[in-house]
Amino acid sequence: MKYERVRNFVNGSFKEVSSQRTLPVISPTDGSLLAEMPCSTAADLEEAVQAAKAAFPGWSKTPIKERVQVFFRYKYLLEQHLQGLAALVSEENGKTMSEAVAEVEKCIELTEFATSLPQLIAGEVLEVSAGVECRTSHVPLGIVASIVPFNFPAMVPNWTIPNAIALGNCLIMKPSEKVPLSLGIIARLLKEAGLPNGVLNIVNGDSEIVNAICDHPDIAAVSFVGSTKIARIVYQRATQHLKRCLALGGAKNHLLVLPDAKPGMTAQNVAASMSGCAGQRCMAASAMIGVGAVDHIVDLVCEEARKIVPGQNLGAVISKESKERIEKYITEAEAQGARILVDGRGVQVAGKENGTYVGPTVIDYVTADMAVAQEEIFGPVISIMRTETVDEALRIENANPYGNAASVFTQNGGMARYIAERASAGMIGVNVGVPVPREPFSFGGWNESKFGVGDITGKSSIEFWTRLKKSTTKWNPEEGVNWMS
CATH class of the missing domain: 3.40.605.10 (Aldehyde Dehydrogenase; Chain A, domain 1)
Structure with a gap:
């Protein structure tokens, strides 16, 4: 001890x-x-x-x-x-x-x-x-x-x-x-x-x-x-x-990604938001909703996720029980038809084999009825859903019972305002993956x-x-x- x-x-x-x-x-x-x-x-x-x-x-x-x-x-x-x-x-x-x-x-x-x-x-x-x-x-x-x-x-x-x-x-x-x-x-x-x-x-x-x-x-x-x-x-x-x-x-924080978003900046923000503090924060990005043609951004999110290495720039999750629970969510989504683009299950860090690490995980083609789309995972996992319209994306975001944060990635100011006004969350980000207010603005x-x-x-x-x-x-x-x- x-x-x-x-x-x-x-x-x-x-x-x-x-x-x-x-x-x-x-x-x-x-x-x-x-x-x-x-x-x-x-x-x-x-x-x-x-x-x-x-x-x-x-x-x-x-x-x-x-x-x-x-x-x-x-x-x-x-x-x-x-x-x-x-x-x-x-x-x-x-x-x-x-x-x-x-x-x-x-x-x-x-x-x-x-x-x-x-x-x-x-x-x-x-x-x-x-x-x-x-x-x-x-x-x-x-x-x-x-x-x-x-x-x-x-x-x-x-x-x-x-x-x-x-x-x-x-x-x-x-x-x-x-x-x-x-x-x-x-x-x-x-x-x-x-x-x-x-x-x-x-x-x-x-x-x-x-x-x-x-x-x-x-x-x-x-x-x-x-x-x-x-x-x-x-x-x-x-x-x-x-x-x-x-x-x-x-929380179950949603990032709405539009086709005109800056690809590199968006990918870096999404990956950092979902993996920071091993995803164990109530402001972590847990769900990304791609609106329209965003495959090029999804590819970059995967590239950024692969740069995040457990034991180096990614910390451990709090316990063995948390690790098992997070990996269960991933396995369940895969069984339901989602595609695991980056898989963080079964990770061990050399010299720290008893540590409780989960690698960054990107899950694509998640549907809104899956547990990974609805529940707080509290791990370095991002679930990607696809929609054709912004209003459809907002319906998914609004339907979730939580309401900590929501972000939109776009270069269209009018669309950013449209989404910010309609998202059902207390803290909103525009091209910001973790929209935590700085003092004196309040958190809630x-x-x-x-x-x-x-x-x-x-x-x-x-x-x-x-x-x-x-x-x-x-x-x-x-x-x-x-x-x-």
Whole structure:
């Protein structure tokens, strides 16, 4: 075992949990045992909640201009520790080092946005009548919780940590049991940056802790990122207990490729979108719809896919079970009549035979009723469907229950606008394979890719992590009373 046993982070220090039940933390790159993670109990969560309750009065009353000073220092520390944190992300998640570096760089950008929050939440004041003022202010919710997935061990926690905490809340974070190590480094950096004890607490565990978070009466809000199946359950359970909840689920992102698209650029974008982070991201291209004569572009997509080599510029998928599930989708599509143009099944990397790798896979002549066309595969697989018209392509895209992202590749501005306006997705790309908005624009999908109101990052997150207080003040009784006062 390479690392010491994982511990919770409560009230500013790392602590053992009360349970002896553990789960192994396995590196997907070579199958080695990295650590053991104990499964916390409701009693461990209660300890974290009490630490957060004790910290909240002082932290919430600290002016936001002072609170964000922690995040100026945290941003500097992320920059100083970028390579070390990225190496750990790569080791426990399986993504390539360059992808892990990009992940930490995104953490830095998210933190930079949080330092601007004092300018963004300045309250409004208006004299609505003679001597009568109305004022608004953003008030923190209290104790909040965030449940995060395995595919971005550092970035997704930083979707919530800087904003939720800078806005005055105390946060309980539950990492994925598959990748709990990176968040421990983040906790250390925040403590070094001056974050007071109890403002951030980390509780490790599995579904038992997820349920306990949703049920706990002192937790005011829950954010979740994961599969649609679990996002729906978390949303229903949390809101049943009258909590505010924003639960982000899975995706089936469609790329509409028109015959006039720039062939080389399009092929590079499609291949990179479907294989980046081994396809384990909710913004990955999973389905390409070729409209009309696009064989020349499909050929180039295959050429680009063959340049992507597992263990070199393609990372591992998270587990043996994921590898088996992804390969099952490919085999099933082939049995149903689809053509496997590039086959990533059965891959082994020399020297890392116990790693869980799936090679880039291009499947052509997929029909809309196949599982590979409908379900989230979460691997480096692109399913190609064919249509004669844009409207037919849009019908396929619109019919899918998810709604994270959709992109169009064309040189026709009018057609790009036509598709962008009609695609049923929260994030749209034009000649962009992964249309993730950059700060201050917010991340969030539609339909069954998101349950709840608002987005998890950017300006939209302010509304989720705060309540709006409205105050009306009058100090001149001599003015009398009218309908506005």
